[in-house]
Amino acid sequence: MNKYRHLRLIFVIASFNILTITAQKSPKNVIFMIGDGMGIAQIYSGMVANGNKLALEQCNYSGFSKTYSSNRFTTDSGAGGTALACGVKTKNGMIGMTPDSVAAQSILELSSQNKLSTGIVVACAVTHATPASYIAHQVNRDMYDAIATDYLKTDIDVFIGGGRKYFEERADARNLTDELKAKNYQVVYSIEDVKSTKSGKLAGLLYDDQNPKMPERGTMLADATNAAIQILHNNKKGFFLMVEGSQIDWAAHDNNSTQVVKEVLDFDQAIGSAIDFAKSDGNTLVIITADHETGGMTILDGKFGSDEMKSVFTSKNHSGVPVPVFAFGPGAENFTGFMENVSFKAKIEKLLKLKK
Ligand code: MG
Ligand code: ZN
Numbered sequence: 001m002n003k004y005r006h007l008r009l010i011f012v013i014a015s016f017n018i019l020t021i022t023a024q025k026s027p028k029n030v031i032f033m034i035g036d037g038m039g040i041a042q043i044y045s046g047m048v049a050n051g052n053k054l055a056l057e058q059c060n061y062s063g064f065s066k067t068y069s070s071n072r073f074t075t076d077s078g079a080g081g082t083a084l085a086c087g088v089k090t091k092n093g094m095i096g097m098t099p100d101s102v103a104a105q106s107i108l109e110l111s112s113q114n115k116l117s118t119g120i121v122v123a124c125a126v127t128h129a130t131p132a133s134y135i136a137h138q139v140n141r142d143m144y145d146a147i148a149t150d151y152l153k154t155d156i157d158v159f160i161g162g163g164r165k166y167f168e169e170r171a172d173a174r175n176l177t178d179e180l181k182a183k184n185y186q187v188v189y190s191i192e193d194v195k196s197t198k199s200g201k202l203a204g205l206l207y208d209d210q211n212p213k214m215p216e217r218g219t220m221l222a223d224a225t226n227a228a229i230q231i232l233h234n235n236k237k238g239f240f241l242m243v244e245g246s247q248i249d250w251a252a253h254d255n256n257s258t259q260v261v262k263e264v265l266d267f268d269q270a271i272g273s274a275i276d277f278a279k280s281d282g283n284t285l286v287i288i289t290a291d292h293e294t295g296g297m298t299i300l301d302g303k304f305g306s307d308e309m310k311s312v313f314t315s316k317n318h319s320g321v322p323v324p325v326f327a328f329g330p331g332a333e334n335f336t337g338f339m340e341n342v343s344f345k346a347k348i349e350k351l352l353k354l355k356k
Pocket of ligand 2: 037250253294
């Protein structure tokens with residue numbers, strides 16, 4: 001009898017240790033991926049066209065994010081991005097601010113303050129609402145020149161997208177590219193130069209204004225995601241990277257379902273890159289969600305492997321429905337059920353053990 005009691009005790013201790021180890025596993029790096037306007041129908045249209053599979057499906061945890069803003073049932077990308085980045089519900093059109101125009105710190109800024117490396121990779125101008133929410137504090141999303149100057153106010157390590165003219169052809173005649181170089185940034189204008197940069201600070205301003213839509217911009221988003229990860233991963237303390245599939249929204253505003261498919265599949269390439277890295281690294285949490293759904297899209301009929309499907313849009317604008325959330329890697333279990341869009345910042349802050 002004594003012998004069995006002993007074994008039972010060993011079993012209890014062993015289980016306890018396994019539980020403790022599992023509970024303590026937290027990520028060093030977070031890759032936060034936003035499909036602008038990407039609801040479940042947008043995702044499924046890409047999945048159907050791609051032969052019933054997406055890289056996204058490797059995520060083992062999922063949930064929903066409620067997207068309403070402080071003053072509207074249906075959010076815009078300014079308030080939506082600010083909620084995801086800064087953890088505050090604000091008024092539509094505002095960037096990185098509370099409804100009463102007080103600057104709110106973003107998870108990227110807090111990560112930088114904690115000496116983690118930080119990055120932004122987008123398929124639009126880096127001054128556009130979603131990326132701006134992570135780095136800028138402005139009352140209006142259309143203030144592109146002002147948003148560009150905010151890139152010089154943090155220690156962001158890597159940012160890649162379009163919007164060169166907001167840095168170089170400005171109403172105030174400042175040349176922000178020169179100012180970036182003075183702050184030790186390598187400023188490059190082509191994806192080839194992005195890909196050959198292995199360390200240091202990098203500003204990749206690949207297009208004068210917005211990036212072209214798919215397929216014209218090629219594999220820029222996945223390539224830039226891979227390049228950013230390689231640079232940011234040099235920091236032993238870890239990193240925070242935000243990646244946006246920016247133009248799913250624009251295709252859905254146009255009610256163009258075949259273009260939605262192209263943009264979703266492009267974003268899924270970047271997701272695949274992030275998950276591949278997370279798998280090999282083991283210390284990286286990948287979170288994928290949207291700021292809102294666009295177009296009130298649904299799919300009535302289709303055929304796997306074909307982008308011709310019976311898609312229906314109920315609006316030319318955003319809708320108010322919750323959007324899906326997917327997570328992969330250590331800490332992914334924290335992203336299930338119904339969540340407020342303002343809950344991400346605090347969760348990531350806790351998982352990365354950031355200090356205010
Ligand atoms: Mg956006
Ligand atoms: Zn939109």
